[in-house]
Amino acid sequence: MSLITSGYFAPVSVREVLSLKRRLRDKALIVAGGTAAVQLISKMIVEPQAIISLEKVPLDYVKMRANSVEIGATTPLARLIHRKDLPDALKKAVESIHGLALKDMATVGGNIFTPAPAGDIATALLSLDAVLILRGARGTRSVQLSKFYRGPLQFNIKPDEILTAVRVNRPPRMSAFLKQTPWKYSGPTIASVAVGLDLDKNGKTRRAMVALGGLTTHPYRAKKVEKMITGKKLSEQLIEGAAQHLTDGVEVIDDALASSWYRMRVAEVLFKRILYNITAGG
Amino acid sequence: MRIRFRLDGQSVEVDVKHTETLLRVLKDRLGVGSVHFGCGEGSCGACIVLIDGRPRYSCLTLAGYVDGKEVSTVAALARDGELTEIQKAFVENNAAQCGYCTPGMILIVRALLEKNPSPSDEELFDALAGNLCRCTGYVPIINAIRSVIKR
Amino acid sequence: MSEQFSIVGKPIMNAQLLGHVTGSTQYVDEISFPGMLWMKAVRSPVPRGKIRRIDTSKAEKLPGVVRIITAKDVPNNIHVNMAAIGIGPPDEPVLPEDEVNYKGEAICLVVAKDEETAAKAAEMVEVEIEELPPVLDMEEALKPSAPVIKKWGMNAFIFGSGMDGATRPGRPGRPLFLVKRGEVEIALKQADYVVEGSYLIPPIEHAPIEPHVCVAKPEPGQRLTIYTTTQAPYFVRDNVATILNIPPSNIRVVAPAVGGGFGGKVDPEFEMQVAVAAMCVGRPVKWRWTREEEFTISTTRPAVKIEFQDALSKDGLILGRKARLLHDSGAYTRTSPYGVIKATVNLSGPYYIPNVHYEGYCVYTNRQPSSAMRGYGVFEFSYAVELQMERDAKKLGIDSWEFRFKNAYRNGQVSATGKLIDDAYLIEVMKEAVALAGVSLPNHLLQMSSWG
Numbered sequence A: 001m002s003l004i005t006s007g008y009f010a011p012v013s014v015r016e017v018l019s020l021k022r023r024l025r026d027k028a029l030i031v032a033g034g035t036a037a038v039q040l041i042s043k044m045i046v047e048p049q050a051i052i053s054l055e056k057v058p059l060d061y062v063k064m065r066a067n068s069v070e071i072g073a074t075t076p077l078a079r080l081i082h083r084k085d086l087p088d089a090l091k092k093a094v095e096s097i098h099g100l101a102l103k104d105m106a107t108v109g110g111n112i113f114t115p116a117p118a119g120d121i122a123t124a125l126l127s128l129d130a131v132l133i134l135r136g137a138r139g140t141r142s143v144q145l146s147k148f149y150r151g152p153l154q155f156n157i158k159p160d161e162i163l164t165a166v167r168v169n170r171p172p173r174m175s176a177f178l179k180q181t182p183w184k185y186s187g188p189t190i191a192s193v194a195v196g197l198d199l200d201k202n203g204k205t206r207r208a209m210v211a212l213g214g215l216t217t218h219p220y221r222a223k224k225v226e227k228m229i230t231g232k233k234l235s236e237q238l239i240e241g242a243a244q245h246l247t248d249g250v251e252v253i254d255d256a257l258a259s260s261w262y263r264m265r266v267a268e269v270l271f272k273r274i275l276y277n278i279t280a281g282g
Numbered sequence B: 001m002r003i004r005f006r007l008d009g010q011s012v013e014v015d016v017k018h019t020e021t022l023l024r025v026l027k028d029r030l031g032v033g034s035v036h037f038g039c040g041e042g043s044c045g046a047c048i049v050l051i052d053g054r055p056r057y058s059c060l061t062l063a064g065y066v067d068g069k070e071v072s073t074v075a076a077l078a079r080d081g082e083l084t085e086i087q088k089a090f091v092e093n094n095a096a097q098c099g100y101c102t103p104g105m106i107l108i109v110r111a112l113l114e115k116n117p118s119p120s121d122e123e124l125f126d127a128l129a130g131n132l133c134r135c136t137g138y139v140p141i142i143n144a145i146r147s148v149i150k151r
Numbered sequence C: 001m002s003e004q005f006s007i008v009g010k011p012i013m014n015a016q017l018l019g020h021v022t023g024s025t026q027y028v029d030e031i032s033f034p035g036m037l038w039m040k041a042v043r044s045p046v047p048r049g050k051i052r053r054i055d056t057s058k059a060e061k062l063p064g065v066v067r068i069i070t071a072k073d074v075p076n077n078i079h080v081n082m083a084a085i086g087i088g089p090p091d092e093p094v095l096p097e098d099e100v101n102y103k104g105e106a107i108c109l110v111v112a113k114d115e116e117t118a119a120k121a122a123e124m125v126e127v128e129i130e131e132l133p134p135v136l137d138m139e140e141a142l143k144p145s146a147p148v149i150k151k152w153g154m155n156a157f158i159f160g161s162g163m164d165g166a167t168r169p170g171r172p173g174r175p176l177f178l179v180k181r182g183e184v185e186i187a188l189k190q191a192d193y194v195v196e197g198s199y200l201i202p203p204i205e206h207a208p209i210e211p212h213v214c215v216a217k218p219e220p221g222q223r224l225t226i227y228t229t230t231q232a233p234y235f236v237r238d239n240v241a242t243i244l245n246i247p248p249s250n251i252r253v254v255a256p257a258v259g260g261g262f263g264g265k266v267d268p269e270f271e272m273q274v275a276v277a278a279m280c281v282g283r284p285v286k287w288r289w290t291r292e293e294e295f296t297i298s299t300t301r302p303a304v305k306i307e308f309q310d311a312l313s314k315d316g317l318i319l320g321r322k323a324r325l326l327h328d329s330g331a332y333t334r335t336s337p338y339g340v341i342k343a344t345v346n347l348s349g350p351y352y353i354p355n356v357h358y359e360g361y362c363v364y365t366n367r368q369p370s371s372a373m374r375g376y377g378v379f380e381f382s383y384a385v386e387l388q389m390e391r392d393a394k395k396l397g398i399d400s401w402e403f404r405f406k407n408a409y410r411n412g413q414v415s416a417t418g419k420l421i422d423d424a425y426l427i428e429v430m431k432e433a434v435a436l437a438g439v440s441l442p443n444h445l446l447q448m449s450s451w452g
Helices: A014-027 A037-042 A088-095 A100-105 A108-113 A120-127 A223-229 A236-243 A260-279 B022-029 B085-092 B102-115 B121-128 B139-148 C017-022 C057-061 C115-124 C138-142 C184-190 C233-244 C271-281 C291-296 C336-344 C378-396 C400-407 C426-437
Strands: A007-009 A028-031 A050-053 A062-065 A068-072 A131-136 A139-144 A149-151 A162-169 A174-180 A191-199 A205-213 B002-007 B010-015 B048-051 B054-057 B070-072 C037-043 C049-055 C065-069 C106-112 C126-131 C177-181 C193-201 C213-219 C223-228 C251-254 C285-288 C304-312 C318-330 C355-364
Touching (some): A014 A050, A014 A131, A028 A037, A100 B121, A174 A260, A205 A223, A223 A236, B085 B139, B102 B121, C037 C115, C037 C271, C106 C115, C138 C318, C138 C355, C184 C304, C193 C378, C223 C233, C233 C271, C318 C378, C336 C355, C378 C400
Parallel strands (some): A028 A050, B002 B070
Antiparallel strands (some): A062 A068, A131 A162, B048 B054, C193 C304, C213 C223, C213 C285
16 A cells, blocks of 8 residues: 555555554544535535545445344445334434435444434434444454443544444344424434333333433433333333433533523423333333 | 546546545536535535435535546436426426526435335425425425326 | 416416526526636624734735735725615725624635635634624614614614605704604503504524625726626626726626525625625636525524504504514615615504504614515514404404404505505405405405495
8 A cells, every 4th residue: 555645545444444544643534424524624624634435345234133233334324214123213213314315425333423413323322222343453342332422522432443333232122212303304403312121021111221312412321310210110200200300410502503491391302202102002 | 636437427537636525526627507505514405416326415525435436417317308207397397496406306306216216205205305495385396296206 | 368368377487497407507606717716705703893903914825815805905995785776874894994893794805716725814814803892682772871883873774864865865864764644642542452562573594595606707998797696786786886986887797597595685795895806806706605604694684673552442443553663784784774664664564553653763783784585574564563463353352354354454545654545455355365264254244345
């Protein structure tokens, strides 16, 4: 490989991506679908000397195993529509992103990094307790998505690593995703809620994952709510009470799209709607 | 860097910067008139082109991406002056007013119907969600598309 | 009847449709010339301030930068874009000389070999601004304590002083447009009910899918051809001629297909800058606004506040109406006085009100200038009038259809502005509308007519 350090690179393997990354370091911008990254360039937020495009890296796949789902990082959302074998929360999150061109371009991996008011796929994956597969010079490691976000646009990823896949091990038996946008069909996320649940024989919650998107730069898990509903039957009183703690300890975005008050109320409604749907057997 | 691609069936070679978008290359360098700048962030759909048959926002596509690929615009749809079915339907239903969104609309419908010749209304609205029209209120556009959907 | 006509009653195709569906319709953005340069603006980061220093030295050194244009380069900087119909005084600079009056106002212009270089250089221009307290709210702007942003000493347009072009100059005038008929105070006293209502309309962006684009091309002999996204080529020609100090006949304005305007492309709000730049560098110059500029710089529908006090009689008639209308013109005059007059004279809506007192204020604030948008002035007042009608009917405890039928103009009545009504059809239109909407109305309403 030549020693050129600027230009447009379209490597054909993960290995090649890693070696380019090592060579170009922060001079390069990685572009997957382009829906977020290219805007950074055209709005002059970044001025990369080089582009590493992932368009030819074979990470466009969905692998279904007995008790796990693995999706390659550059899989476009369009590949996931009409797939009945995906967990409901993920299916619904994909459906909630409208527009044929956008679905054809945006990738699952890119969505993990895209801040609010986008990032709905990440919210759904959080409720499924997904794991990210990262590959670096020293090999592969996996990080729980819930431990991936360290702050606004700060991620648990090393400079020499790339995200190659997301994996959901032991998907919960029930999952759901709801989101609110300012208008029907497309539009930025005001709030999104995804819930993954396992109930035991007596209808008590065995495992609960509650994820909220659109409220902060990156989605988060409402741990206190999860604790409150775990080991208990989902009564009206429990649901109403838990809904009051969805944003505990969180500073909710307050901007032109929606006030923080409104975002919080919407999140509460969506959360309750999901749980009431589940208790009604829906 | 030099890229080579096919534009509406013709071979094109052009020098581009690695950070240049396809929209800029098509409009400002190659003088393609039917691809329009509207928002620069993939919201309006005025810049949509088909790349190897798949719809993409050219404002969010780097020029390097099309190297070796086939780019199609609405200009190449009509053959020997004969409009395609969907173009005829837009004319018959008065589905364009200022016309700025029309090429993107027609291309997205083409991409949709290629995969799914008889989409439901829900599927149609979902596909069109990334194409904005400020003039028509969408009704004549939807009527035009419905008239070519095989049900 | 339609057989007698060749056009009326027959569908005709939009002449541009074939171009639209084949992508061959020409818009301004695809117009370019050999040797053409590109432009970007350095914009104010604050809504109001004094310009202390503009340092272009770093930007000028960027390879590819051809020229940086400031107020000094404009032959006749201060203008008002409705001068053609006599509205004044000129209060808007092509480029500000010492102060900025809204966030995003263009302070200087960078002309460069391509768009990217112009944008980069614009970021390198250093502007030092002493921020001043802005006035952003219309009610605040009218208070004596408000910072005054207009040279004539108040934040309102002065009607009747010659500034509006309709009256002779030299009179004192007043900072409001007044419509008065009958004795509204007596009506309010004698009324069985007085119903108050206050209505707010926010500024609304036209959001055409095609952002503003303009190319100005100098021609031999102090002539200029301007290709622009405009709904009003003659406004462009007159204003460019004024600020360049050349005869309008030296300027040719070409208006190709417009990718949506909705009133947002009526104001010549950027052609003047492109024209100045092209004249300065002697080469074609293109300026293409971003979507962000489209939203934050281009005109919007004005924010409007309308307050009503309606005097009603028990038998369901409107005896009188007192109204106050505030219209946010933003930082400069543009077309706003015209919009205020249009809205204020119509505050009765299509209803007969014998006693009225309407005050319309054209208020200046440190916001982006507002201007025309679909039904300029009309949308604002009809929204408020019809909501007030609902509120009145509710107070009277009668159906709002009944209330509208009773108060609709009859032919032979005289309007608030003194016009003899001889073309009233509201009752007939409402009858058609209820039939289409499937609403059934009592017979005594259906028997009403605009002629009795």
